[in-house]
Amino acid sequence: MIHSYSSEDKVLLAVDCIIFGFDEEELKILLIKRDFKPERGKWSLMGGFLKKDENLDQAANRILHHLTGINNVYLEQLYNFSKVDRDPVERTLSVSYFALINSAEHNTELTENYSAKWFTLSEAPSLIFDHGKMVKHAISRLRYRASNGPIGFELLPEKFTMRQLQKLYEAILGEKLDKRNFINKINSLDILVKLDEKDMSSSRKGSFLYKFDQQKYKRKIDDGFSFKL
Amino acid sequence: MIHSYSSEDKVLLAVDCIIFGFDEEELKILLIKRDFKPERGKWSLMGGFLKKDENLDQAANRILHHLTGINNVYLEQLYNFSKVDRDPVERTLSVSYFALINSAEHNTELTENYSAKWFTLSEAPSLIFDHGKMVKHAISRLRYRASNGPIGFELLPEKFTMRQLQKLYEAILGEKLDKRNFINKINSLDILVKLDEKDMSSSRKGSFLYKFDQQKYKRKIDDGFSFKL
DNA sequence: CCAAAAGTGTTCGACATACACCCATGA
DNA sequence: TCATGGGTGTATGTCGAACACTTTTGG
Numbered sequence: 001m002i003h004s005y006s007s008e009d010k011v012l013l014a015v016d017c018i019i020f021g022f023d024e025e026e027l028k029i030l031l032i033k034r035d036f037k038p039e040r041g042k043w044s045l046m047g048g049f050l051k052k053d054e055n056l057d058q059a060a061n062r063i064l065h066h067l068t069g070i071n072n073v074y075l076e077q078l079y080n081f082s083k084v085d086r087d088p089v090e091r092t093l094s095v096s097y098f099a100l101i102n103s104a105e106h107n108t109e110l111t112e113n114y115s116a117k118w119f120t121l122s123e124a125p126s127l128i129f130d131h132g133k134m135v136k137h138a139i140s141r142l143r144y145r146a147s148n149g150p151i152g153f154e155l156l157p158e159k160f161t162m163r164q165l166q167k168l169y170e171a172i173l174g175e176k177l178d179k180r181n182f183i184n185k186i187n188s189l190d191i192l193v194k195l196d197e198k199d200m201s202s203s204r205k206g207s208f209l210y211k212f213d214q215q216k217y218k219r220k221i222d223d224g225f226s227f228k229l
Numbered sequence: 230m231i232h233s234y235s236s237e238d239k240v241l242l243a244v245d246c247i248i249f250g251f252d253e254e255e256l257k258i259l260l261i262k263r264d265f266k267p268e269r270g271k272w273s274l275m276g277g278f279l280k281k282d283e284n285l286d287q288a289a290n291r292i293l294h295h296l297t298g299i300n301n302v303y304l305e306q307l308y309n310f311s312k313v314d315r316d317p318v319e320r321t322l323s324v325s326y327f328a329l330i331n332s333a334e335h336n337t338e339l340t341e342n343y344s345a346k347w348f349t350l351s352e353a354p355s356l357i358f359d360h361g362k363m364v365k366h367a368i369s370r371l372r373y374r375a376s377n378g379p380i381g382f383e384l385l386p387e388k389f390t391m392r393q394l395q396k397l398y399e400a401i402l403g404e405k406l407d408k409r410n411f412i413n414k415i416n417s418l419d420i421l422v423k424l425d426e427k428d429m430s431s432s433r434k435g436s437f438l439y440k441f442d443q444q445k446y447k448r449k450i451d452d453g454f455s456f457k458l
Numbered sequence: 459c460c461a462a463a464a465g466t467g468t469t470c471g472a473c474a475t476a477c478a479c480c481c482a483t484g485a
Numbered sequence: 486t487c488a489t490g491g492g493t494g495t496a497t498g499t500c501g502a503a504c505a506c507t508t509t510t511g512g
Contacts, residue, residue, distance in 0.1 A: 002266050004319045009281040010239035013322065037231050052238040052320055056311040080309055080324050082285040090233045091281055093242065095309050163491080180493070181475065203490040204483040392464080409466070410502065432463040433510040 014087075014094040015059045016047040016131065017075075018138035019068075021103030021118060022155040024164065027171040028103065028118040029135065030110070031127070032067060038089055039128040045135075046116075047094070060097040068114055074100040074154040076145075079137055086130050094130075098138040100154035146172045147229050150191060150217055159209040161199050162186070169229065189227065191217045243316075243323040244288045245276035245360065246304075247367035248297075250332030250347060251384040253393065256400040257332065257347040258364060259339070260356070261296065267317055268357040274364075275345075276323070289326040297343055303329040303383040305374075308366055315359050323359075327367040329383035375401045376458050379420060379446055388438040390428050391415070398458065418456065420446045 019030040031043045048063035050056060060075050078096040086092070103118065110116050119125070121139070126132060145151045152168055153160075166182045186192065193213050198206035217227075248259040260272045277292040279285060289304050307325040315321065332347065339345050348354070350368070355361060374380045381397055382389075395411045415421065422442050427435035446456075 002318055005241060005278065005321070008241055008278040010241055011279065011281065012234060012237055012239055013242070049234065049237040050240065050311075052240065053313060055313055056309055056322075077309060080285055080306060082279075084282060084284055089231055092234070093279075093285070161491090178476075179491090180477085183492080184494090185474090204485080205481075205489080205491050206483080207491055390464095407503075408464090409504085412465085413467090414501090433512085434462085434464055434508075435510085436464055 012090060012092040013050040014047050014092050015050060015056060015063055015097060016045040016094050016134060017060060017064055017097045017099050018045060018078075018135055019064070019099045019101060020138075020142060020155065021101050021107075022168050022171060023103055023118070025167060025171070026120045027168075028120050029124060030068070030101075030116050030118055031124065032114070032116045034128070035115070042128050043117075043119075043125045044128045045096075045131045050095075056095055056097075060099075064099060068106070068110055068116060070101060070106055070110075074151065076141070078134070078141055081130050081134065083130065094134075096134040096138065098141060100142075100151065102155060102157055104157055143172055143174075149227050150212060153212040159195060159197065159199075159211055161202070161207040161209060163202070163207060165210070185229065189229075191220065191227075241319060241321040242279040242285075243276050243321050244279060244285060244292055244326060245274040245323050245363060246289060246293055246326045246328050247274060247307075247364055248293070248328045248330060249367075249371060249384065250330050250335075251397050251400060252332055252347070254396065254400070255349045256397075257349050258353060259297070259330075259345050259347055260353065261343070261345050263357070264344070271357050272348075272354045273357045274325075274360045279324075285324055285326075289328075293328060297335070297339055297345060299330060299335055299339075303380065305370070307363070307370055310359050310363065312359065323363075325363040325367065327370060329371075329380065331384060331386055333386055372401055372403075378456050379441060382441040388424060388426065388428075388440055390431070390436040390438060392431070392436060394439070414458065418458075420449065420456075 021028045021030060030046070032046055034040050034042055034044050046063060046067045048059065048066070050059045054062065056077060057075065060077070061071070064073070064075070065071050075097050078098055080093055080095050082093045084091065086094070107118075111118075121135075124135070127135070146169065152165070152172065155168060156164060162183055165186065166177055166179065169182070170177055191213055192210040193216075195209045195211060197209045199209055200206040250257045250259060259275070261275055263269050263271055263273050275292060275296045277288065277295070279288045283291065285306060286304065289306070290300070293302070293304070294300050304326050307327055309322055309324050311322045313320065315323070336347075340347075350364075353364070356364070375398065381394070381401065384397060385393060391412055394415065395406055395408065398411070399406055420442055421439040422445075424438045424440060426438045428438055429435040
């Protein structure tokens, strides 16, 4: 048995995370101001390098935790960006990941303890290297995933109103949806539980809160059900 | 300006290609018998290592050409497989690519000059490392792409019959399709040209040949059209 | 004349879309 | 009492699914 592929080239492998959040109205991404060279002072995605004793998912989790204090969020590998001169310092490939976080839960902590900032998609500054391309790619994957699986709930608090859910989907899909049709469709999926509780913050009448029913969803999936929105 | 990220780990990056072909009846993948260690003599995907002066798409094209003599085919990056001990020799990550080739055009050349062999999906031998996982992933991507874009034509000769096209889609999707519904749907897309020519090899009556009209398709796309099958 | 594949339309049901009014409440 | 957002059902059109017979021609 041989012990190395000794004549082959090795490369640096970065991991960059596109972190999505939702603030009741708009879809946002979390960026940090770089405090190191090159491009110090410019805005960038959260990133870091793969270490030799971890896989990419682990690296993405580690980087996310290190830069934001956050753990246990939805993370998904997207694409490997490999243009030879994409990083001016040294040949580096970057694997992009997208993350979904419930920003209500983490907002203040984030912006105070770490120098991260939320930007709406339209207000986001231009990013270093090919990070802009990564964001575009991530948005299109997010749309796909949100339309084909119950992934949107990752961006909401555990309990949420129908209106919040609708606003979220409108933000993800970039289009207005009809209130009645949306609710009918969601109800026909039969994967939410309506709670006895109301959220009173948005109106005088108050609106019922719902929870995503993970167990029920899994049972339905095993039964051939497929989520489509 | 700094000139290296000197303290970071570097890794070997492989590229492995899942090559799909179609032989009038079944979807196949092209494998080679490894003539080097480790796992010499076992079947594997076509693979090689990324070199420092090329990007991943270039590497995939180079590897494909080197191992099969084929150039200019549809290639798409899929996923980074990064488990720490996936390759027993040395830490290696692998980026999988899937390729679509018109096997009629390349068949004999391939199996004679190179030690490659076509396998139907059900007859394929078990593969080294995590190559089996890569194939599964590639099939699901192929299904998605073929359902949402005119990518199936990459697997057919330039001129083809409706029946061939239907068989191809049946093979990709893994289900029988209704002849009339299929033809109606394809015709309603309005992206094929019917030729005056018939293919006489499959029946006494002969069946008309069609070509995919790239120009027309592009015009329709620019016009907001979206391919769905 | 017969076997074997090619070609061709219509009906029916399901699902998506469009659309407007009453309700409950706090101020 | 009124302003604000919450909640609810129906009618219509579109698209996908099921389905069977005639045509051609080489042997």
